[in-house]
Amino acid sequence: MIKTMLTIALISFAITIAIATVRIILGPSMPDRVIALDMIGVNLIASIAVISIMLKTRAYLEVILILGILSFIGTIAFSKYIERGVIIERKRSR
Amino acid sequence: MKINDVILRTVTKIVVFIILTFGVELFFSGHNDPGGGFIGGLVLSSAFVLLYLVFDIETVHRGVPFDFKKIAAFGAFLAVFTGIGGVLFGEPFLTQAFGLFDLPILGPTELASVLLFEAGVAFTVVGVVVTIILSISKDV
Numbered sequence: 001m002i003k004t005m006l007t008i009a010l011i012s013f014a015i016t017i018a019i020a021t022v023r024i025i026l027g028p029s030m031p032d033r034v035i036a037l038d039m040i041g042v043n044l045i046a047s048i049a050v051i052s053i054m055l056k057t058r059a060y061l062e063v064i065l066i067l068g069i070l071s072f073i074g075t076i077a078f079s080k081y082i083e084r085g086v087i088i089e090r091k092r093s094r
Numbered sequence: 095m096k097i098n099d100v101i102l103r104t105v106t107k108i109v110v111f112i113i114l115t116f117g118v119e120l121f122f123s124g125h126n127d128p129g130g131g132f133i134g135g136l137v138l139s140s141a142f143v144l145l146y147l148v149f150d151i152e153t154v155h156r157g158v159p160f161d162f163k164k165i166a167a168f169g170a171f172l173a174v175f176t177g178i179g180g181v182l183f184g185e186p187f188l189t190q191a192f193g194l195f196d197l198p199i200l201g202p203t204e205l206a207s208v209l210l211f212e213a214g215v216a217f218t219v220v221g222v223v224v225t226i227i228l229s230i231s232k233d234v
Contacts, residue, residue: 059127059128062120062127062128062129063128065116066133066137069113069116069137069140070140072109072144073140073143073144073147076102076144076147076148077147080147087147087231088146088147088150088151088227088228088231089150089151090150090151090152091150091151091152
């Protein structure tokens, strides 16, 4: 029972990631692509958690934390590049 | 144009410490679990990259007044130096030792001299990654 549910969840996450990839390729504007990348990160985290439940191991929990950190930093970097055109500022501008 | 980023700065001031703590935990989880010097150093340097992203270079350098090139050099020196430590006892280069010790609070703990080597690797990774990020972000 739980195995079937986890498999269905994994397939749904895979479909979501595929749809987000289509949005990244087609996406009319740059913020669409950034949001789609962030969505792919969240779905990757969720699917790794599901795989970790299926395999009954705790070895993947660090992977989840690292993916969360890297997805957070990547989204911030992309948004700042779109908003200001510069990612790391040399001196305080305000 | 004034950009309001109060939420980002407030979140970063808390999240940086979580990332640093997780990096140290990865560093100490050693060779029995996923972790070690390289990955711990990468996570620590991602915390520094987040600081540089949210604040600017001058502000961060006022709070963290280290020259990261010197940190990388010190890490490489430390890693090679632990290798020489094995030579002093008549063993091959980079021989590592470990043992079980009874510590006052922690109880029986396994201490390995590979920890010093891993510390050198972590220092090197942090220094090199932050130096690369700062170099490629220079104004064109």
